[in-house]
Amino acid sequence: MAVVVFIFMGACSSERNTFTNRTFHNMTAHFNAYYLADVKIKAVENEVRANYKEDFTQILPVFIPIDSLTIESNKATLDSARELSSKAIDWHRISKWVDDSYFLLGKIDYLQGQQDDALNAFKYVNSMGKDKDLRHRALISLLRLYVDKREYENANFTIDYLSKETEINDENRFALFKTLAYYYETRADQNGVIGALDRAAPYAPDKKEESRINFILAQNYQRAGLDAMAHDFYRRSLDGNPPYEQSFFATLYAQQVAELNATKDLKRVRNYYDDLYKDPKNKDLKDVVVYEKALFEQKQGDTPLTVDLLHQAAKEPGSNPRLKGYIYQKLAQINFEEFKDFRATKYYLDSALTFIKEEDPVATEIQEQKTTLDQYVFHVERIQANDSLVVIAALSPEEQLALAEEFIEREAERLVAEARAKEQPKNSNIFNNLLAFSGKDPGASFYFDNGVAMQQGAIEFNRVWGNRPLQDNWRRRAATFQTSTQQELPSTSPDSLSTAENPILADLPTLESLVSKIPNTPGQIAQLNAELEESYFELGKLLYFDLEEIEPSIENLETLIQKYPNTIRKPEAYYLLYLSQKESGGNYEQYVGRLNREFPDSQYTYSVNNPDAASGNLAALASSRGYEEAYKSYYEGAYPQARQIVKSTLEAYPLTKNTEKLLLLDIMVTGKLESRFRFKSRLESYIENTKDPELVSLARNMLRPMLSSEELAALAPKDSVAVDSTQLQASPEVANEEKVVPADSPFKLNESQTHIFVVALSRSDADAAKNLLSDLENFHAANYPNARLRTGNMNMNAENAIYIISPFANAEKAKEYYLKFSEEFESEGMPETAKSGAFFISIENFQTLNKSKNLEEYRTFFRTIYQ
Incomplete structure (x- = not known):
């Protein structure tokens, strides 16, 4: 017995590498640690799959997403699985299950989102593992x-490495092929997904997995317009006893690609959808059927x-909230596209977001x-609400009261009508038949059982007799002698209708609450008008630039000017109307005249007077030099000369980042050459129209010495911060703290300017592509x-042809396109060097490039600034 104990104790050692020791540790590590950990991990993975709701209306993902809540x-x-795997490593170091346990630790880290730890675990198994199959699993993970x-560069290296490996087992x-499909899926490469899944299908571990892969293949073929292939794979996906929902969609889509999309017999197609709708097996898929019929x-x-069908589909029961x-x-x-109803579009999108994560x-x-x-809906609804309140505020108290009463009555009728629509007719029974013989409507029910009828009766009584307490006539007559002579609002309030006996009208407002919301002070009216003024202007801008x-x-914008002729936004409104009328072929000259007459010193006036003025970085630089020169003349006391320089600079470059500084x-x-009144008037106008807070603060400090004590008191505390006029001194406009343009470069940095995207090819490459x-x-x-991107091509020089994509509002938008193009765009015949050599460029820099024809010079600038 002692010998057996001694042998057992010797076998427990994790250091002695003997046959007995190895056998003991292999068995213990496998069945006491690794196996149990693996079972636990697989149970969690199965739960992730079970909890995931497939969305068959979209192309299914190659891998089912890992739900963090389930994890x-x-x-x-x-x-527990981590603890078991760690024990297999720490307690059984000489066993052959150490590497496998490290792999399990990597899987646990991956599931829990600890990507760096998972990365290290898989790399360790690949570099130190002795089992070839395990190393392959680690590489695929x-x-x-x-x-x-x-990290596509690392992914490409791993793919290349695995492509050279031999003896990869079926599992x-x-x-590997499924992960390759995932790789192509993330890069929106439909052909790559199809190719990888087609190779994965024969190695699928079970029929259900193979069925799902065939369904994804069918979806991709259908999106690619290959209906025959799609039909074939939809039929294949029905093998393997898939879930009913997948079978339903496979049958539906197979029928679509085979017949519904090609047939001329519209009646037969509609009957097909109607039959699907009536099939009791599809009771949880009615929304799908109606949605597909709508499409x-x-x-x-x-x-x-x-x-109509989409509205019906939204109301139908369904199993997929998305x-x-x-x-x-x-x-x-x-x-949005058909009706241009932007308000409805916004609310439909709001509804969509309630169902999409x-x-x-x-x-x-x-x-x-x-x-x-x-923003559009906010301003539209504010205009509607404020405009109504302004109109109501102008009515007499009697008219306001009548309007409130009418509103409450209409609301009550609406609520009753909605309740009636929801009221389900009772089933006909023997009592209905008996009532029929007495001349009554067999569909009618006892009055006090009919909530809608009682509501209507209560409303009618209230309308005729008012809100009376429930008492005898002699008590009511006696009470009239005790009532106050003070006039009160006649209450048609539905308070008595909003009780437990009348739940339908519970949310109906009272007459007093409605009347209290009507603005009745000058301050309230002024606030409403200020908001209306802002919304008319912002809505005009939004409609012109964004929509x-x-x-x-x-x-x-014209409503703004008509209703608020003294608005501070008038110069910019005139300018926007000038642009709008010019673009639509209208009378834009009238706004040129108005700007010159009413706002001769506005930057917008300078702009309409010189519509072909230079813009962009060159204009900013030129105006900066003009400003510096005028500023110098001002402090030397040469005021007429300073004014002349300012005027000529604004005429040549009316809308740059220096414009507001030039105007100030x-x-x-003016303060040096003209009257005190003129100086004060111009400062006040400048403060109202300028957007730069520092310049506004400086203008206010110039204005302060000319204000009365009452006017000074009205100034906000934030406006009293002292700002030295030396802040107006010119600074280099091309300075950029993060990006430094090489001194010898002919190109300028202006990220806010419109940009274009360029692909340059040699003549031979252009012929091949x-x-x-x-x-x-x-x-x-x-x-x-x-x-609204446009594409075109032109010859840059004798050696190169260029393809141009435009426009992009600024460098940021162009860079977003550049990154997506670099990762996802493919075109047969286009060499990889042309793709990697593509770039984006501002309009101004493109003019410079078009003159020099030196692509490499610009690419050097591009790499320095943007890469």
Whole structure:
């Protein structure tokens, strides 16, 4: 017995590398640690898959996303698996399961989002592992991690390394091809996804996985317009007993690509959708059926029917909440593109976001689209509300009271009508039949059982008799002698209707609350008008610049000028009207005249007087030099000369970053050459119209000595900060703290200027890349459908042809396009060197480049500044 104990104790040692020792540690590490840890990890992975709701209306993801909530809820399980894996390493160091346990630690780190730790674990297994299959698993896991992090250079290196490996087993081949499909999925390379999944399918571990892969292949073929291939793979995806929902979509889409999209028999197509709708097995998919039918009707050009069907689809039961989001997004698209109803578009997008998760890429896209629409709706609704309140405020008290009573009555009727619409007719029974013989409506019910009828009776009684207490006539007559003679608002308040007996009208406002909301002081009216003035102006700008709706922009700006002729925004409003009328072929000259008559010193006047004036970086530099010269003349006392320089600079370069400084310097000259009244008047106008807070503060400090004590008291404390006029001294406009332009470069840095994107090819490469223009257009249609990007080509010199994509509002927008182009754009025949040598360039710099023809000189500038 002692010998057995001694042998057992010797075998427990993790240091002695004997056969007995190794056998003991291999068995213990495998079954007491590794196996149990692996089971726990697989249980969590299975729960992630079970909790994920597939969205079959979109192309399915290659890998099911890891849900952080599921991982968090299984933290104890994963911690236990980590402890077991660590024990297999620490307690059984001579066993052959150490490397496998390190791999499990990497999987746990990956699931818990600890990417750096997972990266180190997989790298360790790859470099130190002795088992070839395990090393391959680690490399494939490493590849997926690189793709997650969008580290495509490391991913490409890993792919290249794995492509040279031999004897990869079937399990790892499946994982490798599936991860390759994921790699292409993140790069929006549809052909790559198809190719990788096609190679993965034969190695699928089970029929359900193979069925899902075939469904994804079918979806990609359908998006690519290869209907025959799509139909074949949809049919294949029905093998392997897939979930019913997948079978439903596979059958539906297979029918679409085979017949519905090609047939001329519209009645048969509509009957097909109607039959699907009636099938009881599809009770949780009714919204899908109606949505697909709506998309079909949209292809037929029947927009009203499409909208009706989309509204129906939104109300139908369904198992996928995201589909409701797509339905509202489609309604938003139709209202934006077909009806130009920006308000409805905004609210449909709001509804879409309630069904789509915040982290979903679709949600990000909707939020970006909503930014402008939110501002639009805010100003539209503020105009409607404030305009109504201003009109009501102008009425007599009696008229206001009558209006409030009428509103409450209409609201009550509306609420009752809504309740009636929801009231379900009772089933016919023997009592209904008996009532029928007595001449009564068999569908009617007992009065006091009918809530709607009682509400109508209460409203009618209130309308005729007012809000009376429930008492005998003699008590009511006696009470009249005790009432106060003080006049009160006649209450048609539904307080008595908003009790437990009348829940339908619970939210109806009282007459007193409505009347109290009517503005009745000059301050309140002034606030309403100030908000209206702002909203008319901002709405006009928004419509012109962001929504590109010229006529509504003109309407709002003209309303602003008509209603508020003394608005401080008038010069800019005139300028916007000038631009709008000029673009639409209207009478823009009238605004040139108005600006010259009413605002001769405005920068907008200088701009309309010189519409061909230079702009951009060169104009800023020139105006900066002019300002510096005028500033010097001012402090030397040469005031007329300073004024002349300011005027000539503003005429040549009317709208630059120096404009407001030039205008203030001109006012300072006025203080030296003209009357005190004129100086004060110009300062006050400047303060109202200038946007730069530092310049406004400086102007206020110039104004202070000319103000009375009452006017000084009215100044806000923040305006009393002393600012020295030396702040007006010119500073180099091209200075940039982060980016320094090389001294010998002919190119200038102006990131706010319009930019273009350039792909330069040699003559031979341009001949080989025959489809480049069409591929660019397809790329834009897929990724920038609303950006209005234009493509074109021209000869740069005898050696090079260039392809141009434009316009981009500034360098930031151009850089976003550059990054997406570098990562995702592909065109047959275009060499990789041309893709890596592409660049973006400001309009001004492009003019310089077009003169020098020196592409490498600009690329040097581009790399220095932007890369």
